[in-house]
Amino acid sequence: AQSVTQLDSHVSVSEGTPVLLRCNYSSSYSPSLFWYVQHPNKGLQLLLKYTSAATLVKGINGFEAEFKKSETSFHLTKPSAHMSDAAEYFCVVRINTGNQFYFGTGTSLTVIP
Amino acid sequence: KAGVTQTPRYLIKTRGQQVTLSCSPISGHRSVSWYQQTPGQGLQFLFEYFSETQRNKGNFPGRFSGRQFSNSRSEMNVSTLELGDSALYLCASSSSPTVPTYEQYFGPGTRLTVT
Numbered sequence: 001a002q003s004v005t006q007l008d009s010h011v012s013v014s015e016g017t018p019v020l021l022r023c024n025y026s027s028s029y030s031p032s033l034f035w036y037v038q039h040p041n042k043g044l045q046l047l048l049k050y051t052s053a054a055t056l057v058k059g060i061n062g063f064e065a066e067f068k069k070s071e072t073s074f075h076l077t078k079p080s081a082h083m084s085d086a087a088e089y090f091c092v093v094r095i096n097t098g099n100q101f102y103f104g105t106g107t108s109l110t111v112i113p
Numbered sequence: 114k115a116g117v118t119q120t121p122r123y124l125i126k127t128r129g130q131q132v133t134l135s136c137s138p139i140s141g142h143r144s145v146s147w148y149q150q151t152p153g154q155g156l157q158f159l160f161e162y163f164s165e166t167q168r169n170k171g172n173f174p175g176r177f178s179g180r181q182f183s184n185s186r187s188e189m190n191v192s193t194l195e196l197g198d199s200a201l202y203l204c205a206s207s208s209s210p211t212v213p214t215y216e217q218y219f220g221p222g223t224r225l226t227v228t
Contacts (some may be wrong), residue, residue, distance in 0.1 A: 032215070032216075034216060036219070041201075041224070042221060042222075043117070043203055043219040043220050043221040043222050044203065044205075044219040045219070046216060046217075046218065049216055090156065094215065100158065100161070100169050101146070101158070101205075101217060103148075103155065103156040103158075105155050106155060106156075
């Protein structure tokens with residue numbers, strides 16, 4: 001069975017401090033992993049993806065994520081939070097033998113000025 | 114390249130009515146997926162179409178249906194609307210499920226309110 005767990009439903013950080021959004025996955029097969037961001041009343045925007053190349057993936061807006069197979073994790077980080085980062089973040093897994101995407105329940109990021 | 118477009122953006126219907134939502138994928142993309150997003154259930158997969166064929170279907174009642182046209186545009190239909198169908202309906206476009214780096218690009222969504 002495949003699934004993805006976002007460990008925190010809500011994260012608050014101060015502007016200028018690091019961001020860590022945690023994601024664990026379970027998969028019987030080699031996965032592709034994605035992070036998406038959703039601003040209020042908007043669609044989802046792809047931040048970054050891992051597809052079995054480099055384990056450290058750089059995305060847009062200064063975000064990056066590291067694929068750790070031994071820990072089945074794909075945590076999203078950013079060195080310095082900006083007010084515009086306040087949004088909902090979704091971790092997504094796609095199993096490479098199929099084509100269905102499995103979404104986590106989302107982490108709401110609040111950035112405090 | 115133009116992104117994924119969804120029409121209409123907002124819709125208000127009453128219980129028992131039916132509704133049709135439309136999605137135009139990114140030019141060249143042949144796969145379209147539909148999702149329902151609600152505060153309580155989060156993002157739930159409805160169905161995926163590729164080359165006019167439904168490839169996957171989520172766990173939704175038969176009131177939810179979809180189709181894809183030869184130009185890859187897709188529609189989803191919900192019949193006999195219920196209050197619980199109020200949600201943001203998101204469409205996602207992809208190149209092809211056989212491409213290893215297959216990823217989805219989302220439209221802005223259609224906000225459906227059922228009264």
